[in-house]
Structures are given as structure tokens and as C-alpha cells.
Amino acid sequence: VGVRAGGSPLSRAGRSTLDALLAGPVVDAARGLLGCVVTANEVSVRLTEVEAYAGVGADPASHAHRGRTPRNAVMFGPPGHAYIYFTYGMHWCLNVVTGPVGEASAVLLRAGEVVAGLDLARVRRPGVRLDRDLARGPARLTMVLDLDRSANGTALLHGTGPISLQPAVQRVPAPSIRTGPRVGVAGGAETPWRFWLDGDPTVSAYRPRPVRPPGPPV
DNA sequence: GATAGGATGCTCT
DNA sequence: GAGCATCCTATCC
Numbered sequence: 001v002g003v004r005a006g007g008s009p010l011s012r013a014g015r016s017t018l019d020a021l022l023a024g025p026v027v028d029a030a031r032g033l034l035g036c037v038v039t040a041n042e043v044s045v046r047l048t049e050v051e052a053y054a055g056v057g058a059d060p061a062s063h064a065h066r067g068r069t070p071r072n073a074v075m076f077g078p079p080g081h082a083y084i085y086f087t088y089g090m091h092w093c094l095n096v097v098t099g100p101v102g103e104a105s106a107v108l109l110r111a112g113e114v115v116a117g118l119d120l121a122r123v124r125r126p127g128v129r130l131d132r133d134l135a136r137g138p139a140r141l142t143m144v145l146d147l148d149r150s151a152n153g154t155a156l157l158h159g160t161g162p163i164s165l166q167p168a169v170q171r172v173p174a175p176s177i178r179t180g181p182r183v184g185v186a187g188g189a190e191t192p193w194r195f196w197l198d199g200d201p202t203v204s205a206y207r208p209r210p211v212r213p214p215g216p217p218v
Numbered sequence: 219g220a221t222a223g224g225a226t227g228c229t230c231t
Numbered sequence: 232g233a234g235c236a237t238c239c240t241a242t243c244c
Contacts, residue, residue, distance in 0.1 A: 053236075
């Protein structure tokens with residue numbers, strides 16, 4: 001059960017389609033990334049769950065919401081590059097930068113199915129019993145791909161960096177794409193910018209963020 | 219299957 | 232110093 005190996009290499013048409021997709025609106029890019037395959041360090045993951053984040057101003061959940069900082073600088077650059085950040089004191093998360101230079105929108109890669117390098121993926125995720133849990137969550141996905149800050153800012157579409165992104169082997173039918181609120185965000189929770197493949201076992205569990213206690217003292 | 223709580227350190231105010 | 236775009240384990244169904 002895996003994708004056909006030895007299939008056609010990344011075609012010029014396929015890459016240019018992805019180029020155009022990532023240069024466009026972040027929501028379109030997010031939907032289009034479902035089914036695409038990310039490869040790094042000899043493991044490949046077919047994306048089953050992503051989230052869209054807008055740039056400055058409009059989206060309080062976005063790292064770029066309050067403007068450019070050293071951490072989010074990559075988001076302000078050209079599309080098709082990796083934005084990798086460290087969170088919760090121990091985890092890395094991988095995003096794909098989208099939209100024109102200066103817009104700072106990006107798509108968080110939340111989960112997927114390991115379709116190549118399964119043995120290596122299992123070694124990188126000791127204690128995981130089910131293969132479907134190997135990359136079921138944004139930090140788990142970066143663990144399987146063995147990514148950290150060293151790949152931040154690298155290009156994904158031109159085969160020059162440690163990460164590569166390839167078009168979907170089989171086109172994802174639009175009706176199988178579901179949408180809902182994003183996971184774990186404090187602001188903008190009402191924006192349904194999480195996208196996933198309906199019924200796919202590798203999609204991460206959704207838990208609403210606990211409501212914050214009432215406002216601070218005067 | 220669901221939920222609760224702890225781990226852990228960078229980033230920005 | 233507060234706040235995280237999370238994961239894992241234990242516990243209770």
C-alpha cells in the first residue's frame with residue numbers, strides 16, 4: 001500500500017502548477033496542498049491536513065499578524081519556501097510560504113500519511129504503534145521528516161534544498177475536502193481555515209482551545 | 219475513546 | 232515574564 005515508485009518525475013507542468021498555486025491566495029494554496037507529497041531526509045509524506053494563515057493585520061492567529069520580526073521574516077519573502085518555527089519549548093512546525101513578496105501568508109502542514117521511507121519514519125518515532133500516527137500532527141510531521149531550524153527559509157520547488165514538494169499523484173476530489181476552525185489558536189478561532197481530507201485516518205484530532213479565564217485585573 | 223495535566227525553552231512585549 | 236499554530240502519559244470510562 002503506497003504510492004507507485006518509479007512513476008513520472010516531477011514534470012515541468014506539475015511544478016509550474018504548484019508555483020502558481022503557492023503564489024496565489026493562501027486559502028487556495030492550502031486546499032491545493034492536500035494530496036501533495038513533502039519529502040525530506042529520505043521520508044515522504046502525503047499531506048492530509050493543513051491550515052491557512054494570513055499576513056499582517058487581518059489574521060490575529062498568524063505569526064505575521066503584528067508585523068515582521070526576526071522569527072517570521074521568511075513569511076515576508078517569496079512563496080514556495082519553508083517557514084519553520086520552534087514552539088512549546090520542544091517542537092518544530094513546518095509551513096509553506098504563499099502569496100506575493102511582502103504579504104506574509106503561509107500554510108501550516110499539520111498531518112499526513114508516510115508514503116516512502118516508512119522504516120526510517122518508524123525509527124524517528126519510537127513507541128508509535130500505528131503507522132497512521134507517525135505524522136498525525138504538525139510536530140510529529142517534522143519529527144518524521146527530521147526537520148528543524150536548519151531548513152528554515154529553503155526553497156521547496158526547485159530541488160535545491162533539503163525539502164521538496166511534489167504535486168499530488170492522484171488529484172484530490174474537491175468534495176472530499178472538509179473545512180473547520182484551526183487548531184490551538186487563541187485568536188481568529190472562528191475562521192474556518194483548517195482543511196483536511198474527509199475520513200482520512202492520519203488527520204489529527206481536533207480539540208477546541210480551552211476558554212481563557214476572564215479578563216485580567218484592572 | 220475521551221480528557222487532564224506536565225514537560226520545556228524560544229520569542230516578543 | 233507571559234504566552235505559546237504541541238505531544239505524551241495516566242486515568243477514566
